[in-house]
Amino acid sequence: MQINLTREQILEYEARYVYDADDVLGARMEAAARRGHMTRDDLIEVARWKWRGGATRKLCSQNSEAEVEEITGISFAAKTERLRIGALLALHGVQWPMASVILHFAFPDRYPILDVRAMNTVGTSTHYTFEKWLEYTKLCREFAAKHDVNMRTLDKALWAYDKGSP
8 A cells, every 4th residue: 555646746636626515524524523523414414425325324314313422422532543433333324434534524634535546546455444444544644744735635636546637
């Protein structure tokens, strides 16, 4: 697993990424992080952003408001990375990619998004485990710091690089 992009390429590919809902979801999730937990509506909006179809939103709607608040509260307050992402996996409809979206937007400079396009760019599969997520997270943190870009910029570039030109 490696990233073979220069800073200039990161900025070039990031500029090709166009997805209007990012700012809205980002603001919503930063508010959730400040509050210390997500709401059920927050979770459904994350599902809407991540997955075009309605199946995941339907699964997410099976979580009660209390479950979403408690589980995300545990995640957001966690001291260990394993608990931070692991707690989210207890929610109906949340697997590794969606858990990574929650963390990415709730803690914008700390977590990348697990996505098939980003995994293609770094040369690895979408068979997700805690160890793989942690390795990818560390790789992205180090790479973003080295090239003086934020995690959102790097994440967009990794996605757009695999997608190719618009």
